[in-house]
Amino acid sequence: DAGVIQSPRHEVTEMGQEVTLRCKPISGHNSLFWYRQTMMRGLELLIYFNNNVPIDDSGMPEDRFSAKMPNASFSTLKIQPSEPRDSAVYFCASSFGLGLNNEQFFGPGTRLTVL
Amino acid sequence: TQLLEQSPQFLSIQEGENLTVYCNSSSVFSSLQWYRQEPGEGPVLLVTVVTGGEVKKLKRLTFQFGDARKDSSLHITAAQPGDTGLYLCAGDLGGKLIFGQGTELSVKP
Secondary structure, eight states: OOOEEEEEEEEETTTTTOOEEEEOTTTOEEEEEEEETTTTEEEEEEEEETTTTEEETTOOOOOTTTEEEEEEEEEEEEEESSSSGEEEEEEEESSSSTTSSSSOEOOOOEEEOOO | OOEEEEEEEEEETTTTOOEEEEEOOOSSSSSSEEEEOOOTTTTEEEEOOOOOOOOEETTTTEEEEEESSSSSEEESSOOOGGEEEEEEEEEEETTEEEEEEOOEEEEOO
16 A cells, blocks of 8 residues: 655745645545644644545635645645745645544655745 | 644653643544654554543553543653654544644653
8 A cells, every 4th residue: 555645755946936746645535635734833734625526725825825636546736826934844645534533644745945 | 823732842751751742722622633743754643532531542652532522631651762753633623633733752762
């Protein structure tokens, strides 16, 4: 079992550039979550999908952030344009369904640095 | 202001010592989870507690959910260097996971 796969693992970019983070959930899981982790704010839920449909995007900080899930095996989180305050570790997680009876499995994260 | 406050934020102890980490809130949660995160990796679920007053044990780790379901604690007996990591509590609020800031634990041999 490959687990949740995220790419890239590290991304360094300059302010104003577009950044795309990618996630492949565990096969068979139908719920996918995007989180952001910083020292100041800890781990925050940005958006989650169920059966490829966005359910709650209230955690998305600004219109510069967007997420898509075109199919059950792929999701992207895009930041355009990026700013230094977007620097963080972004995690993708997947589960069989919603609710705490369904364990969320986290990927290794993408460490984003915006200069 | 964090909905879930964890204390202490940092803890450095010697191998063999006992420790307790706390997770407190003014909100009531339907359930609460504890995760452990190692550097460069995502959090991994340790336990889920659902019932007020519930106690769960996982080897040397003991988890307790407060009677009012507003707080929880994690107690580690005879800590080992392998216990080193970031411990996160997370509460279920309307189907979404809300995480505490975490407790960074370092166990020195």
